[in-house]
Amino acid sequence: MTGSVPSRHHEIADDLRQQITTGRIKPGERLPSEVGLAARYKVSTVTLRRALAVLQGEGLVEKIHGKGNYVRHPRHKIMYVGGWGTLDPWTAAEPTLRVTVRSTTVPASVHLTTLLKVPTGSPLAEYSCLSLEQGSPHGLARIYIPRDLAPAGVLDDDSVCREAATRFAVLGPSPATIRETVCARSPTPDEASALRIGSTAAVLAITRIAIDLTGRVIEAALLAFPGDRVDAVFTAHHVLNERPTQG
Numbered sequence: 001m002t003g004s005v006p007s008r009h010h011e012i013a014d015d016l017r018q019q020i021t022t023g024r025i026k027p028g029e030r031l032p033s034e035v036g037l038a039a040r041y042k043v044s045t046v047t048l049r050r051a052l053a054v055l056q057g058e059g060l061v062e063k064i065h066g067k068g069n070y071v072r073h074p075r076h077k078i079m080y081v082g083g084w085g086t087l088d089p090w091t092a093a094e095p096t097l098r099v100t101v102r103s104t105t106v107p108a109s110v111h112l113t114t115l116l117k118v119p120t121g122s123p124l125a126e127y128s129c130l131s132l133e134q135g136s137p138h139g140l141a142r143i144y145i146p147r148d149l150a151p152a153g154v155l156d157d158d159s160v161c162r163e164a165a166t167r168f169a170v171l172g173p174s175p176a177t178i179r180e181t182v183c184a185r186s187p188t189p190d191e192a193s194a195l196r197i198g199s200t201a202a203v204l205a206i207t208r209i210a211i212d213l214t215g216r217v218i219e220a221a222l223l224a225f226p227g228d229r230v231d232a233v234f235t236a237h238h239v240l241n242e243r244p245t246q247g
Helices: 008-021 034-041 045-057 110-116 160-166 189-195
Strands: 061-064 068-071 078-081 097-107 123-133 136-146 177-185 203-211 217-226 230-233
Touching (some): 008 034, 097 160, 110 136, 136 189
Antiparallel strands (some): 061 068, 097 123, 123 136, 136 217, 177 203
16 A cells, blocks of 8 residues: 655645755745746646645745735744633733734624624624734734713723723723633634634634623623633632532
C-alpha cells in the first residue's frame, strides 16, 4: 500500500512555511504577487491561493485587501479573565495593542432577543471593539445594551467607559452576576473578515451575559479571539451538592 502523495498546494505551503520560519522571508515582509508566485511554482493562481490559504489559516500569512499577502509578526497572547469579564489589564495595556471602538443603534435580532430577554426589534446600543497589535486584529467584541441603559460618553477619550471598552469589559452599571459561555469553533464570515483569518481557523468564542440585582439582563457581549492569540483563565468555586437526599 503506497502512501498518499502530497498535493501541489501543500508542497507550496510547506516551502513558503520553511522560508518564513527560517527567516528567509521576514515578519512584515510582503510576499511576491500571487501571479508572480504562481509563475515561480509553475501552477495556476487557484492552486497558489489554496497554498496561501493554508498559511493564512495557520496565522503565518495575512492577506490585506488591495495590498497583498504579508508575513505576520509573531503574536504575543492576551489574557481574558473569566468571571471578571474583561481582558487582563496587564496584557491589554501592552504598548503595541490598541482598541478601536464604534457605536451605533440596532434593532434586537432574534438571537439578541433571546440573550437580553427583550422584545424583537427593541433598540439596542451596539459597541464594536476591535483590538489590534501593530495594525493587525487581535480580538473582537460586540457589546449590546438596551438603549435606555446605554451609558453616555463611551467614546470620549477620558471616559471611564472608554477605558472599559478597551478591555472588552462590561460597560454598564456593575452587574450582580456575569454568566459566560465558552466554545471553540470556526469563525463566522463577519468574524473572519474583521479578524483577517481564514474560515478554517479556530476562534475562542465567549458569550457574556451581565445581570443586575433585579434579574434584568443589562448587557450581552459576543467576543471572538483567534485561538492562537488568547489565553482564557476561569476560577472555579466549589459548590456543595444541595439536592435533597432520596428517602
